[in-house]
Amino acid sequence: MKFTFLSISFLFCSVVSFAQNSTVTDSTDVEKLEEVVVTGQINPQSVNKSVVEVKVISRKDIERQAGNTLADVLNNTLNLNITPNTSTGKSGVSLFGLDSQYFKVLLDNIPMINEEGVGNNMDLTLINLDDVERIEYVEGAMGVQYGSNAISGIINIITKKSSKNKLDITAYVQEETIGDEYEWFDKGRHIQSIKVGGNISEKLYANATYTRNDFGGFWNDKKGENYELNDGLRGHEWLPKLQQNSKALLSYEAEGFNIFYRFEYLHEDIYKYNETVDPNENASTGTTNPSALDEQYTNNRLYHHLNSSGKLFKKVNYNVSLSYQEQTKDLERYTYRIRSGAKENVEEGEYQSRSAIFSRGTFSNLLNSEWLSVQAGYELTLEEGSGSSVAIVIDPEEGAVSQSLNNYDVFAASEMQLTERFSLRPGVRVSFSNLFDTQYIGSLSAKQTLGDDWELRAIVGSANRTPNYNELYTYFVDVNHNVQGNGALTPENGVSTFLHIKKRSSLADGALRLKNKISFNYLNVDDRIELIVVNQSPLAYQYNNIDSYKAMGVFSENELYYQNIKAQLGASVQGISKVLDSRTNSNDDFLYNFQLNANVAYTVPKWDTTFSLFYKHIGEQQQFVEKTNAEGNQEFFTGKTEAYSWLDTTINKSFFDGAFITTLGARNIFDVTAVNTTAFEGGTHNGPPTQIPLGYGRSYFLKLTYHLTL
Template sequence: MRSKLFLLSFSFLSFSVFAQEKEQDSLINNLSEVVITGQYNAQSVKKSVFQVKVISREDIDRQAGNNLADLLNQTLNINIIPNASSGKSSVQLFGLDAQYFKILVDNIPIINDEGLGNNTDLTQINLDDIQQIEIVEGSMGVEYGANAVSGIINIITKKNSKYKWEITPYIQEETIGKEYNLVDRGRHIQSLKVGHNFNEKWYANALITTNDFKGFLNDKKGKNHIENDGLRGYEWLPKEQLNVKSLISYNLKDHRFFYKFEFFKETTDRFDSFVDDGHHTQTQTTRPRSADEIFESERFFHHLNLTGKFNFMNYDASFSFQQQKRNVETYNYWIRTGEKFDVKNFEYESRDGFYSKANFSNFLKSENVDFQLGYEISEINGYLSSIAGLFQDNIDRRLGSYDVYGSTEVKINDKISIRPGVRALFSSQFSTQTALSLSSRFFLKNDYELRAIVGTSPRLPNYEEMYTYLVDVNHNVQGNPDLNPEQGVSAFLHLNKISKFKSGIQLSNKFSAWYIDVKDRIELIIVNQTPLQYQYRNIDVYKTIGTSFTSSLNYKNWIVNAGVTFAGVSKVLDSQENHSDDFLYGFQLNANLSYRVEKINTVFSAFVKYNGPQYQFVNQENENGESILVRGKQDGFTWLDATVKKSFFKNNFEVTVGARNILDITTINTTSVEGGAHSGPPTNILMGYGRSYFMKLLYKLNF
């Protein structure tokens, strides 16, 4: 597949450029960007009662980001948490992990191996058909239901084109650290996107992308290493991805529908570091072998959306069926001959189900008052093999959620708007929950804008917390199916100021302050001392407070953005005998700049983010064997990327070259993690695979 796409891409590069139309690529951020997330109707950022951060298509292209993990690494208040042993990357926002954060595509939560919208692997979200990405920080339970405690990311896909035909192939080659060749090293990406306007009403597109990550060896020796010295395998696992997407849309004057389909497939190879030399005493020969695994994930995504307006109301309704399944193949491997034996295949984990969401608004036809009513329904079947965790049996459960919600937006005058809202969450598994919100926007003197947003959202327990079962002569660790959802509440304050000067400078500043409180936090606690027994209970509290300041300057061919965050985290760990509820503070800095050289049609960009030290209280033993509480530290580190994008042939052919992780970050030191039951705490955390270089060649055949 990869070689065919490679040849197909370059066949388009040889096509005559005379059929092209000039397409300008503006670096200037449009201050009146239209946003969708949380709105009754698509509207400008300025009119939204929510503070919505927009990552544009131009921003994505400047970073040459292929998946969501590539892109969000430079975003303030967001940490990307890679897992080299599984190949997955998750997101952390305000110190809360991916269970508290929701990722949506066109307002629909994405199903994955472990959840619906939450616990999403960012490397599985392809960006090739994305129009823009919208981020809202803070609890969004009224608009988006459970598990939207710390915020949401809404990915808006492209659904139209100004051209009759739009054909875009590209290839992208990257090194993985210092490792690269065309066969079994590096990262190799190929893509082909085709869009067509049949007439004024009908539009369709299709996309196919392959992403072949060959893994990162570092000091490892790969799958064919025959010595039992712990060096067999990879530090970052090899994996290959295939994305196939299609869309068809139909537009009338007052109504529109679209249907989207996506097929995603990922294959991840895991090689055991232990090698059995297979020593044969009679012949004094060896036949080394190892036990390996291949994980294969497949996702099917269907989404039908109907949007429009009648004389008496506006409507927006979506219906989605999704399925993601992760299978595993286990086998023994004769290393010298490359033969497999004792091959076994079984389902590892899966999710599938139906989802529907609809809202109705604009009943009053008033410019000052509007209200919205809506529902959200999901029927999700989840399966988890007993070997996927500490489970006594395979877990096969259904979770039905049936929510209704409503809000009212009142424009008190030209300067003040407020929006209260409420949602009732009904579930087949948990007691009825509620989510509340109150958002307000104030236009102040001298073009200042003030937004105040308070919201709540529950977080539902996961399978590990409910169904863990490890009971033997040495252990008694159990889940708790009677757990209650955690309760999250947040309050945000945003002050914005946009200034325009006669010199042509546009300056946008934003100051934000926030407070997030998660009650009934689920933790594993000791419920019996003799014999020692553990169980998950609703017991702890998590709090974070913080402030941030961001600034954006546009002047002629320059764009400069910078931001700083200072935040503190407090964990009230009633689940532990020794704990402190003091706030531990840290900070982040980020900046990026771009400059366009008009004469040579080239854009130079640089992106930098400093993640300051993070602190956490951990229990350690002193010299007398007593448990004491100490402040652990995870070292800070800086992530620096740079790109150069040059356009040829009236902007139809683009070449982007660049470097990621220029400061060569691989691991960072830590004393902020406690050890396990039978192991000491880790002393470092794997964060990257070193400095890497890439080149992207993209061609636009538009006519």
């Protein structure tokens, strides 16, 4: 009842502000009205002039949240949910109910690699933000501009490539509790970072960054690595992990010609301590030598990116990138002697790897016209991989499969300024592959301004999702299992439609500025790939194109600026329908979910201090679950996951003209750890989970930053 009242109040405020007809006072410093964006654009341009609806998270927003990884920053985003996996150390992500297979994560317009593919299925906790200038993201299918797997949207991380200063040095340390757990080494979160950058000459800029992020795991009732009793308390509830990230950039800028090279290396260790302890009793001596079978997972990611942009023949704008990336996942299994700390029977090797050569080029201003802009482009992806997360084989010689997936794409888009207030942007892409039939992707976007205050945008786009490595090549067959990939799979087909109505207004002679937006969305995915039973006896599973997915809803996002206050408020109602043709008696009804988010920042200039609050509420989520009824027949029931809310707060204080910055904050103030659920089915050997882990409770952090500018 409380949140229903809030949502009604919110919609009322939206309607009132939409009804205002005052002209917006120009305030680029506060509202960033002239912020230039590159995502989905033919040429870089103001976010307000873009035909495509682009959202921006600025560097100041990142620092206000003390965000270290992309997961930290996006946790408050409307329609985007992040769920941690306590058993693997990864984080799962969904946008409009579709998981991370359906949206792309880009770094400077280049899809990022991970151990499961290129661009999608990213673990957002592996993306460090210390050299990031801003984050741009677009909701809805962006297949024309960014190819396969960009069905629900894209996130584009833009890094810093220049500076006005001769030398910039930034160093910080951050100490954070994990719930109420903290120790200098073994417990809590400990982060250290240093970044050095500057202008070598008028045209040459370079920077380098190193970050160490030590997460001590969430112990809760567990006793850690050196606990020797066999009572199920050894290890951690959330796995401890250590990330080390090194980056470097060299950039050259001249009139009509720019080039940069960016390098990144990530190393992550995840430690999994078995809760089962073997006492190894010696009856003759009456002694024990307890041991456990432990595992250490290691991620290594290597990233190279060479980019050149400028003008050809003093007319055509070009932007060409060449990238080589690889990520491997290694596993070390060993017997750990708890008392001595010795490792025995060590078995180690690489069990998952991906590498890719990627090139993207765009050429715009191909026609000499004031009302028509034309862009042509290409994308080349040569991807190779081995290993499967379904069937872990440490030694590739013992059964891991190595395969390749190559895509060769060409695309074109045009932007037509048909009238002073109406723009139209059609686009098309053709994708060729070594595994699949030729794919055709299209999009059509339109923007209409009504006076100086109203903007209408409509975007219709398509995109496909390429079957991933596991779906194509998994072969997990033994006495107890038969799970196989399917080389005959075809890409899933996705279409999305978004309508955005935006209003800007000002009140009280410009002292109060409002930006209000209401949006309607529809997404449809056909030929969804699902793991289905293909043989009852003996039981065998295989991936097939069989299901479909629909999502539709309405959401509103609103911003308010008044003196030293900046506030944002959003609400969303989304309905999801999953047509499970892979099941009997499938149900295609829509199940609805309500979300609310808000953040407020209040700055006290004479104190050089900003107080911030970040809030998000996710209402009760529903999902059809197939279970056995009282008569012994399979039937669909509506499973439910409880509603929950997040609240974070930070205080940013500057000293000595910004040379020192202190950020003090609290995360998860409502102390959420897990929510009850009936929305899952049991696995082959396990019953359904009754709770979903979401957090490790209320935590506190202190970040100390030093910044030197010459």
